[in-house]
Amino acid sequence: MTNILCIGAGYVGGSTMPIVASHCPQHRFVIVDINEARIAAWQSDNLPIYEPGLDEIVHRTRGKNLFFSTEVDKHIAEADIIFVSVNTPTKTFGQGAGKAADLQYWEKTARQILENSTSSKIVVEKSTLPVRTAEAMERILNSNGKGLHFDVLSNPEFLAEGTAVRDMENPDRVLIGGRNTESGQKAVEALVEMYANWVPRERIITANLWSSELSKLVANAFLAQRISSINAISALCEKTEADVSEVAHAIGLDNRIGKYFLRASVGFGGSCFKKDILNLVYLCEQYGLPEVAAYWEQVVTMNEYQEMRFALNMVASMFNTVAGKRIALFGAAFKANTNDTRESPALEVCRALLEERAEIVITDPHAIENARYDLGELAKRVTFEPDPYAAANGAHAIAVLTEWTQFTQLDYEKVYAAMVKPAFVFDGRNLLDHKKLYEIGFNVYPIGRPALTHLLSEVE
Ligand code: NAD
Ligand code: UGA
DSSP, rough: OEEEEEESSSHHHHHHHHEEEEOTTSSSEEEEOOOHHHHHHHHHOOOOOTTTTTHHHHHHBTTTEEEEESSSHHHHHHHSEEEEOOOOOOOSTTTTTSBBBBOOOHHHHHHHHHHOOOEEEEEEESSSSTTTTTHHHHHHTOOEEEEOOOOOEEOOOOOTTTTTHHHHHHHHEEEEEOSSSSSHHHHHHHHHHTTTTTTTGGGEEEHHHHHHHHHHHHHHHHHHHHHHHHHHHHHHHHHHTTOOHHHHHHHHTTTTTTTOOOOOOSSOOOOSHHHHHHHHHHHHHHHHOHEEEEHHHHHHHHHHHHHHHHHHHHHHHHHTTTTTTTEEEESSSSSSTTTOTTTTTHHHHHHHHHTTTOOEEEESSSSSOOOOOOOGGGGGGGGSSSOOOHTTTTTTTEEEEEEGOOOOSSSHHHHHHHHHHHHOEEETTTOOOOHHHHTTOOOEOOSOOOBBOGGGGGOO
16 A cells, blocks of 8 residues: 545545546545545535535545544655655746746645655655746755755646546546656656556656656647637638638648647636646747747737737627626636636636626525635625526626536527616627527627627617
8 A cells, every 4th residue: 555645625626536546446536635625625525725526535535544634744754655745836026926936835845745754755846836846855855964866846736627427537648757866767667556557558758757747738728829819810700701610710720730629719717728828938949039928928918918818809799888886796706617716717707897887786596605715805795695696687798707517508599588678798709609699689709600699779
């Protein structure tokens, strides 16, 4: 039996480790966190994150070979392998503020491992980190003076929220980076063996540490770049009567381009895309590559443009004022099937409309509590309403900001009847049946397609 510890019970630690535990009954897994409320929630029937399929796996493994705890020091001492999945947000202070990764939680963890270890260990970077962070980790850990040896591996996580269980059960690839030394390669092999309990060998790839660390940032940068690319084209489509879905379909059939991640939207959100690209931008600047930095930074700039373009289009379409108008935001989560609202475009649109003094009502099947938290002081000016019909009641407009299936199943005749006329739908996800909505009487504004409007004077 190997004692495997995961430090950080957030979205990554909390959704990956139960799945690993379910496939490795021969090993013992502990997930620790300094956040007591979070650990208590993981131990309860009301898990702290909404992730389809995860409840069942946690219930199956918890108390058998999976345990949650706040006793970080004790479990460090007992562990053979330690995964570190603490948060690495964008720095908000000092050098690199607004771009560089804030490594304070990461370094604190390294020091805690150092202090509490009485045996040699494998330490695995699961968090997303700047390239060459493992070097700092190695230096801290191997300065222990206790004769202990630590092998640091990079094993970035590629799961997406909302599909975390599927992604972990059946990953496109597992990437493990290690040192090209005898003990480094032994450590890599130990991790390969763990994953081989359910992942086919050919999908477990190994690399040098720096390639592995950098691949994670690059994967997110490429994914986000595709969204910004199609969103840039969506703006052109709206000017030319081309349809962005048709364009995406036509180009995506080219195998070299591929069909995924070409859904035009109000913008990409989530805790990682922006953070990781800015981290990449900062690294390029630090290594004296300003042109490379500017190239990637544009992906984030385009995303901000798309979010603002959406909000400003709403104001312009509603006769240049939304002051005092009730507007129902359908969706707060940054994507469907998660309760996560970090960097959600829905909240950006909300902030922009509040600036215009609109009366905002937010409805979302799972993310209302997080939306309230993330909006901070502004939440006082927002109504939160779990029932979408009630949210739309008396509203001038609906803005669809998260692609929840629930929103496609509403009776839009009923919704329309309860709204102020002319009634508007701004579909930031191209989720709904626009033709049908138009026939009901709505003025419909999709992304990257001509608007369907009854307001004749506005057509030109
Ligand atoms: P999160 O904020 O949800 O969770 C991090 C957890 O670490 C928190 O619960 C925090 O309390 C805990 N923590 C911080 N310092 C600690 C310490 N010293 N000891 C014990 N616990 C500590 O973050 P997340 O979304 O899980 O992301 C974690 C990392 O994984 C980030 O680097 C992120 O970029 C990366 N990542 C995230 C995703 C995702 O889908 N969210 C996917 C891939 C990679
Ligand atoms: C993303 C990556 O997909 C994961 O591989 C990675 O592990 C993770 O970031 C991370 O490092 O945190 P995630 O952010 O959870 O996962 O979700 P995505 O499915 O990538 O969606 C991100 C955002 O892009 C969402 O707001 C989504 O609505 C938007 N999106 C996605 C589009 O607007 N269009 C698309 O075609 C696809």
